[in-house]
Structure formats: structure tokens, C-alpha cells
Amino acid sequence: MTGTIYVDDLLSGEDSIEAAQEKVCQIDQMFSAGGFTLQKWISNVQFIFSPIPDERRLNNEKIFRDQSMLKALGLKWSPSSDKFLLCFNEEVAPSLRDTKRSVLSFIAKLFDPLGWLAPVVVLANIFLQLLWTANLQWDDTLPENRASRWQTLTKEFRTPIEFAVPRWLGTTGTSQVELHGFSDASQAALAAAVHVRVTDARNFGRTSVLIAKAKVAPLKRVTIARLELSAARPSFSCSSLCAYVRALDSRERLSISGQIPPSP
Numbered sequence: 554m555t556g557t558i559y560v561d562d563l564l565s566g567e568d569s570i571e572a573a574q575e576k577v578c579q580i581d582q583m584f585s586a587g588g589f590t591l592q593k594w595i596s597n598v599q600f601i602f603s604p605i606p607d608e609r610r611l612n613n614e615k616i617f618r619d620q621s622m623l624k625a626l627g628l629k630w631s632p633s634s635d636k637f638l639l640c641f642n643e644e645v646a647p648s649l650r651d652t653k654r655s656v657l658s659f660i661a662k663l664f665d666p667l668g669w670l671a672p673v674v675v676l677a678n679i680f681l682q683l684l685w686t687a688n689l690q691w692d693d694t695l696p697e698n699r700a701s702r703w704q705t706l707t708k709e710f711r712t713p714i715e716f717a718v719p720r721w722l723g724t725t726g727t728s729q730v731e732l733h734g735f736s737d738a739s740q741a742a743l744a745a746a747v748h749v750r751v752t753d754a755r756n757f758g759r760t761s762v763l764i765a766k767a768k769v770a771p772l773k774r775v776t777i778a779r780l781e782l783s784a785a786r787p788s789f790s791c792s793s794l795c796a797y798v799r800a801l802d803s804r805e806r807l808s809i810s811g812q813i814p815p816s817p
Contacts, residue, residue, distance in 0.1 A: 554580070554583075559626055562625075562626060563580070563591065564625065564626070565580070568725050568726045570598060570601060573596070573598070573601050574601055574603070574604070577594075577601065577602060577604060577605065578604055581604070581605065590609070591609070592609050593609075593610070593611050594609060594610045594611065595610070595611045595613065595616070595623060595632055596613070596632065597632050597633075597635040597720075599613045599614065599617060611623075613632070616632055616633070617632065617633045620633045620634070621633075622638065625637075626666075627664055627666065628664075628666070630720065634717070635719065635720050635721060636717045636718060636719050636720060637717070637718045637719075637720060638715050638716065638717050638718075639665070639669065639670060639715065639716040639718070640715050640716075650694055651694065651695045651699075651700045651703055651704070652689075652691065652692050652693060652694060652695065653681075653684045653689050653690070653691050653692075653693065653695075654691040654692055656677075656680065656681055656684060656695075656703065657681060659677070659707065659710075660674075660677045660678065660681060663677065663710075667763075667764050667765070668746070668764055668765030668766050668767065669716065669718055669762065669765065670716065671744060671746075671765045671766065671767035672744075672767070673709070673710075674767070675742050675744070675767040675768070675769065676706060677706060678742075678767075678768070678769050679741050679742060679769050680702065680703060680706060682769045682772070683699070684699065686772065687699070719761070722749055722751055722759070722761055722763070723751040723753070723759040723761075724751050725753065727753070727754050728751050728752060728753050728754075729751070729752040730749060730750070730751055730752075731749070731750040731751075731752075732747055732748070732749055732750075732763070733747070733748045733749075733750060734746070734747050734748075735747075735748070736781070736784040736785050737781065737784060738770065738777065738780035738781045738783065738784040739770070739777065739780070740770055740774070740777065740780070741769065741770055742767055742768065742769050742770055743767065743768055743769075743770060743780060743783055743784040744765065744766065744767040744768075744784065745765065745766050745767075745784055746762060746764070746765035746766075747762075747763045747764050747765070748760055748761065748762055748763060749761055749763045
């Protein structure tokens with residue numbers, strides 16, 4: 554259970570409904586024995602919490618009927634579709650005056666803990682780096698050329714678009730799981746990503762982006778080859794992301810591969 558508890562939330566799962574129901578009973582009994590009564594039970598399967606009293610469950614029927622969104626560790630999750638949804642336009646409002654402070658405030662609202670939106674978020678971070686090189690004060694109005702570029706960038710964020718990411722990766726007790734890590738760099742940014750490939754008993758493969766990370770390149774200009782080496786360093790690269798994912802899943806069937814693009 555130590556790997557499924559996050560502050561006051563508990564997230565877990567099983568390969569079958571029967572196993573999940575058994576786990577629900579065990580978890581409830583264990584916490585009740587310690588004087589902790591778990592509340593707000595919810596699942597992507599409506600009847601899985603039949604042993605739990607109604608007053609301790611969320612209204613599954615209403616949530617599924619209305620296709621409501623819930624928060625799971627800060628991410629929006631739809632139990633009916635069992636997908637995470639990332640939305641920008643609901644949380645990002647235009648500022649009255651574009652300053653370095655408002656730009657930083659905007660970027661701070663882009664919550665993306667797993668790096669699924671790294672290709673987009675890193676563009677905002679690159680722009681913030683440009684403002685630092687311009688020696689602007691926090692409340693100075695952005696120059697016209699910078700303000701125009703910023704408005705073009707933020708317009709993309711305010712477009713009512715939702716990104717849906719399936720929660721389930723397709724893993725079962727018999728599936729073969731492989732992690733494939735990639736890293737790359739340019740003069741503007743460095744990035745690393747981990748893809749997971751799940752092969753079931755029928756030899757059917759399914760690949761998904763699992764986690765990614767990106768950051769702006771240092772202001773001091775260096776060669777692309779050195780930046781690519783920086784992207785491959787254990788302190789940043791896909792190797793550290795793979796190690797993190799592997800620590801979450803100690804199964805022996807988990808294998809790791811990586812690719813670092815050759816220097817031009």
C-alpha cells in the first residue's frame with residue numbers, strides 16, 4: 554500500500570473486477586481497524602464498491618450519467634471514459650497588461666506533472682527566458698514585438714481544446730511491458746520522453762507516451778552535440794525517467810531500452 558497513498562488520497566487497481574472487489578474489502582477493513590474511515594470511493598466500474606455503504610461513496614450513477622470530471626492528484630479524470638483530460642481555457646484568463654510578472658503567473662498555472670504537454674509548455678518557458686535577457690523589471694510593459702509574440706502564443710492556450718489521455722496502459726498480469734526512452738536537444742530546449750509498449754498474450758502491442766520532461770537550453774551557447782549529451786545525462790534524461798518508472802513497477806517482465814539521437 555505504500556506506493557498507492559498520496560497525502561490523503563489512495564489510488565489503486567487490479568486486473569479483474571473480482572480481484573478489485575477483494576482489494577476494496579481488504580483496504581477498507583485495514584484502515585477501519587486503525588480508526589480511519591475512507592470516504593469518496595469512486596471507480597471506472599460502477600458496481601465495484603457494492604460492499605461500501607452509499608454514504609461513503611461518490612454518486613457513481615450521476616457521475617457516469619453526466620460524464621462528470623473529478624480531480625485525481627490535480628489532474629482531471631473522467632470515470633466514465635477512464636481518461637485524463639487536460640484543459641487550458643478554463644484556468645487561463647488574459648491579463649490587462651503583459652509584463653514579466655503576468656507571463657510568469659501564466660506559466661505557473663500550466664499544471665503538467667507528467668510532461669504530456671511539454672512540447673507546448675516549453676515554448677512559454679523559452680519566451681520567459683527571452684524576457685530575462687531583455688533586462689525587464691517585473692512590472693514593465695513588454696515591448697511591442699515581445700507582446701505580439703506572447704499574445705500569439707497564449708492564444709493557443711486559450712483555444713477551447715481538450716487533450717484526453719487514457720489512464721489504463723493496457724497492462725495485465727500476463728502482459729510484457731517495455732520502456733523506450735528518447736532524448737534530444739536544440740539550441741532552444743532539451744527534452745526526454747519515455748514511451749511504454751505493452752504486449753498482451755495474443756502478441757498485440759500497444760504504445761503510449763508515459764512521461765516526458767523538457768527545459769530551456771542554457772543562455773551560454775554551446776554546440777548541439779553537447780546539448781544532446783546534457784539531455785542524456787542521468788540528472789535529466791530518459792535514463793532517470795525510466796529509472797523512476799521502473800521503481801514504481803518492480804515486475805521482472807519490465808524491460809528498458811533507450812535511444813539517444815546521434816550528433817549531426
